[in-house]
Structures are given as C-alpha cells and as structure tokens.
Amino acid sequence: MQSHQDMLGQQDMPVQKDMPGQQAPRAGTNVSLADRAYRIRRHALLMGEVQGQGYIAQALGISDVLAVSYFHALTYRPEDPEWEGRDRFLLSIGHYAIALYAALIEAGIIPEDELTSYGGDDSRLPMSAMATYTPGMEITGGSLGHGLGIAVGMALGLKRKSSKSFIYNLFSDGELDEGSTWEAAMSASAFGLDNLIGLVDVNGMQADGPSRGVLNFEPLAPKFEAFGWFVQRVDGNDLEALVTAFDAARNHPGRCPRLVICDTQMAKGVPFLEARERNHFLRVEPAEWREALKVLDEGRMQ
C-alpha cells in the first residue's frame, strides 16, 4: 500500500504496485499532486481563454480528481496511449473535455503547445470529447449516460484477457438521471466487476439548475451500495482524501465494482468564479480569463 508522500509539496515517490506486469506511473518526478492540480487548472483556463467559453467551472472543480487519477492512481505510458497494459480512464461526460485535455497535457500525452488549438478548426481538441480525435481519450462521451455501460463491457473484456488493469469511469451527477447509468450499475455488480472504479463528480449543478432540484438522486451512496458497489464519499477537492479513497478503491478485497463519490466545488481555485450561481456553462468575460489566471497563480503562491 502506498503512503501519501506524494502529497502537497512533497516529492512523488516511485509507485510500487503489487501487481505484476504493471509499470509505476509518473515515477521519479518531483512535482506534487497540488502542483499537478494547479497546472491542470491553468491549462484549462488557457484553453477557455482561447475560445472565450467552455465548461470551465466543471474543469476547475474536477482538477484535483484528475490530478490524483493521472499522477497517483493510473498506470499508463504517455508515449503510447493505447499501450495494452494501461489503466483505462473513460470520460463519460464529454463536455468535461477541456478538463481532461488539461490533464492529458500535464501527463505528457498531448503536447502543451496544442492547447491554443482548443475548439478550433481541425484541432485534436474539440469542445466535446471524442475518442477518434484525441490521443488518450478512450471513448466518445457527448451523449450522457454512455460511459458506465461501455466501462462494463471493457471491464468484462479485460477479465477475458486476464488483464490486471483497471477501468476508471468519470461520470457526473447529471448522468445519474439517465436510466442507462443504472442498467450499467446493476450489471457491474452482477458480473462482479472488481476492476471497475466509478468516479462521480457531484458538483451539484446541471444545465437547468441545481442537480438535486433537476432530479434528486440523494441519498446517493446508499443507492450504489444497494446496487452492490463498494462506495466511498469524499471531498473531491481534498487531495489527501482522494488519494486515500483511490487506494481503498483499488485495494478493496470484495468482488464488486467500486465507486468514489466526489463532492466538488464548481470553479474551485478561482474564488470570484466560485461565487457565481449560474455556472453550468459559466459566462466569463474576455478580461476575466487573465484575471482568473492571476487569482489562480496567487492562490498557488500562498
């Protein structure tokens, strides 16, 4: 079991996974998870500035989860995004593309200088995530409620191949509205998919307003527990809590799928954006992108 030495300000330790045939992710770097999360936020803001729009509140909110995913939990080879031995990270929420591009840039899978092409003609970084466009993007996620079902199929496929890799599926509280999510949730436990880790971003906001008002999904943890999942609920902006939860998810001995419910703060890290209420498709004025970067940078230096 890995210690939490890769936390704030401390050096990443080479990860010794206890599974044969897997490679240590991001070994030997001296960048902390907090720095990774900060840089993911920064890449996302720079992309948002290119288009003057985007799902930036979600991106800022999920950056800590992505930092822990790509710099603590996942095994992969940046130079070979389709390496068979990798853990698969599925972005079910296609509109979070800006966030995952930021993480893929930070992970070295996408070159940083492509950031300025975000959302443009012929870009590999379209506004909605598509597997055919982007290295490291495992699935096409624009129609919500697809990811968890695809994850079930991939997890079954990995088991057929006797692979030790994990499937991570990041989905949103809004996707809890979709019946297909629950079809997949029921089957994941029926098939005993202990190689499937679900990550739900509960940021509390959907297109029409607060999620619980659109279609109340609470109490969420007992629902998934009743569906046969090993469930943890954490502050999705608390890196240490996330690391603990990811480790527990991977190492849980039960023959069942695992879920980490991540309660996140929309626009986390940029207080003047956090304060805005209508933030599903956050309006950011042209001058505010620079201001947001400045605030983010200042927050990092404190």
Added chain:
Amino acid sequence: MRRSKYERPVRPEGAGAGLKTSAMIASLAAPGQRTRSAPFGHALAELARTRPDIVGLSADLSKYTDLHIFAQAHPDRFYQMGMAEQLLMSAAAGLAREGFVPFATTYAVFAARRAYDFICLAIAEENLNVKIACALPGLTTGYGPSHQATEDVAIFRGMPNLTIIDACDAHEIEQVVPAMVAHQGPVYLRLLRGNVPLVLDEYGYTFEMGKAKTIRDGRDVLIVSSGLMTMRALEVAQALEGDRVDVAVLHVPTLKPLDEATILREAGRGGRLVVVAENHSVIGGLGEAVAGLLLRSGTVPPAFRQIGLPDAFLDAGALPTLHDRYGISTEAMVRRIREWL
C-alpha cells in the same frame, strides 16, 4: 382505421375465431417447406470454434434470437446482459474496444427504437466492430406494433458506418454470419430465427457482402427485393409463369451500402416494370433507396412500383392474415403485379 374497441366484432354464427394469433415467433415456413433450425445460432457457434474473439450478448432474448445455441456451445463467451438494451449496446462497444467481436442480439424494435443512441454514438461513430443481430424484422410477428419492426431500416439507414443486411433464408444466414465477422465495422442483421425456410440453395446462390444478385432472370418484370420478400418474389415469379409473365428477381441482401451498379444495370435493362418488394414500411427502406438511386442517375424504367408495409401501426393477429392484409403475401403480390401489367 381499426374499429373502435367498444364495437364488438360480428362473426357469422358457428364461425371459429379464424386463424389464431401467431405466437410471438411465428414460423415463416409454408407447410411442407424445407427449413433449417436456428441457422444463425449454429453458424455462429461453428465459427466461434476457430474465432476465440467472438462473444455473444443477449438482452434476455437468447432463445428468441437463436443465440442460445451459441451460448450452449460456448457458455464462457455468452453474456446475459438482462433486459437492458442500452447496456447491451454500450457493453458490446466496450468489448469491441478491448478487441473482441461481440454479437449483440435482441429484437429489431428494441435495437432500433430503444438503443439507437448507443448504437449510433458508442458503436457506429467510432466504427467499432459490433455485430447487431435482431429477430422480428418488419412484419414477422402478429403480436402488434410493440414487436413489429416496420421502420427499423428507415431508422438505421441514416446512421453512418452501419452496414445493414436483410437476409432471406437459412442458406443465406449461414453465409452472412462469417461475412459479418470478416467485415471490419458495425453490422445490423435483420434476422430470421427458429425453423427458417431454405430456398436459395436451390438457385446456387452465394451471399457476398454488398452485392445484389439476380436469382432468376425474366423479360417482363424485375422484382428488386430483400429479406424474406425474395422468397416471396420467387413464388410470385412461379405463379406468374402461368400468365406467361416472365419475372426476374434481383435479391439485395445488403441494404446499406447499396449495390448501386447492379441495381442500375438491371433496372435500366430491357424496359421492364420495376417492383421493389420489402418487409418494411414503404417509407425509408429499400423502395425509397432504389427510387432515389434511379432518379439521381436518370434511369427511368417504364414503371416503378413499391410493395411494402403501409405507413401505419399494424394490426395484431395471425401472420398469414396480416401478410395478406398488408400486401406482402405471395397471393397479394401476384394480384397487384397483375394489375400493374
């Protein structure tokens, strides 16, 4: 229009109920017709012996799609997904992503109406290698609109990357299965199951993906048909021999991509009445596909007619009654073609 449900049907005294409503899966075979049992299931089970990458998925209908034959032969490669068609298709996509060749099976209505978005975006958009085999295409059950996929081709023809096959008989299905696997990309098969008629072997026919083939030639009428309607067209041709009407039958099992060259060549040859016959709504199927093709290319036969199901939710009842009512029985086709000549 159907009569009001508050109006009691009037029957002659002493009359029985007429033909009984078909079971969910009515056999299409005429009495005494040669058949083969579960050709899809047997062909897939056989092919899977040498193809360990083939897996089969069912949404609680394996017995009714003949996938149970595969499941019995390869139990470790059969996935029961439950009555969850969205999951069926997205999990098939996931298995294809991991290098397997999944056969996702259900009824045509459920694939087309219920799981469309998942087939479209999780499978077809990435050209994933998922094979979708669906029983009860068109009017092959008397169970009513809930199970009659009268518009599945119209729904699926608009989906890029998807190959669509409408198989005629057991002989063809046996050849379609390996061809589906040999094809790289998603395929939708309109599947006949159970005791499936055996017809095309007598014509020396072989299935080729994307190819329309002349099953018999004739000077007066060209019937362009797919699926079970090719079987009917051959019966029509025999029946019209007595009228000295010479009928050609062009079988078009691959509805998409359409074999445009062969259809244009045949429709443009010899000044024949062209009749497109399909077990599908007249909207959005083979008939309109051929009509559009002829118009675009400036190929004008002396007359062009469609035989297909009406743009309506069809009645429940016995299948032979319904086929006659909606004009796709051999007798109904003969009557109409005589009128058109």
